[in-house]
Amino acid sequence: MELLDSDMIKFVNASGETSLKYDESPTLMLKLGGNSKEAAKLLTNTVKVICKENNNKSFRFAESEEEKFELWNARKVALWSTINYGKQKIDEDVQLWTTDVAVPISKLCTSLQETKEAINKAGFYSSIVGHAGDGNYHAFILYKNTPEEYEKAKQVVQGMIDRAIAADGTVTGEHGVGYGKRDYLVEESGEDAVSLMRKIKFSLDPNRILNPDKVFKIDPNEPEEESH
The missing domain is CATH 3.30.70.2740 (Alpha-Beta Plaits)
Structure with missing residues (x-):
């Protein structure tokens, strides 16, 4: 179950990385499955009811591989879409x-x-x-x-x-x-x-050569270095 906030959806839409345009609202993406098509359909309908009870704006279901790719592509391009938006809006x-x-x-x-x-x-x-x-x-x-x-x-x-x-x-x-x-x-x-x-x-690691100081200081009393 993946979450994308409304700004993330906005950045994805602005990026042009996806062929679909998404509603710029907080979005949950769920992968549902079962041991048969009937079981998966039953689970999907149950989730749909839960979403409706919690005032969801829309519910889109993808069944084909192409539809699945389009829906999940928004999550896959999240990072790059955010960077590109920043380059356009900031510098x-x-x-x-x-x-x-x-x-x-x-x-x-x-x-x-x-x-x-x-x-x-x-x-x-x-x-x-x-x-x-x-x-x-x-x-x-x-x-x-x-x-x-x-x-x-x-x-x-x-x-x-x-x-x-x-x-x-x-x-x-x-x-x-x-x-x-x-x-x-x-x-x-x-x-x-x-x-x-x-x-x-x-x-x-008795010789202290494997990624020293990465998760904690080798010497806890070592003074902090100034960063510039």
Whole structure:
């Protein structure tokens, strides 16, 4: 079950990457199946009823391979459509901050709404796509290539992460912890858990040569380097 917010649909339509034009509304895309055509049809009808009960705007069903490709192509071109939109609306040197978090499904709607509001308040063009079935979503934030815009985008992402942790979620669902999120891992799991991870790594990598400092600092007391 994939989610595309209304801005993502807008960017896809503007890109011309798809032959179809989509309603510029928050959109859920679902792949449904069963052990027979009858079972799949029954499941589809059940989902259609649930969507109607929750005031969906429209329900489109694709059965042929061509129809399936057209519908899912919007999700596949999401990233490039966002970048191209930024180049048109901001400038050719537009920067893209792409990040993700995951939260319990029961808290997904609230987390999405709060993140979207924070991005809009900061004045950024952005789009959101998500794997709604497991509470994981990605934000694509477009910003000008200036230190000020970078810092503002960084604060928006920090808020997104803080809210995810507060909702009993995780700082990243798929992108992984690297230089950019290793400090957030401490916020999520605590010093003791990260210290245990470090000991396990040292037992497998005694020479400390395999991706050092990527998920956590090899030396936790090492001072932070200034970034420019």
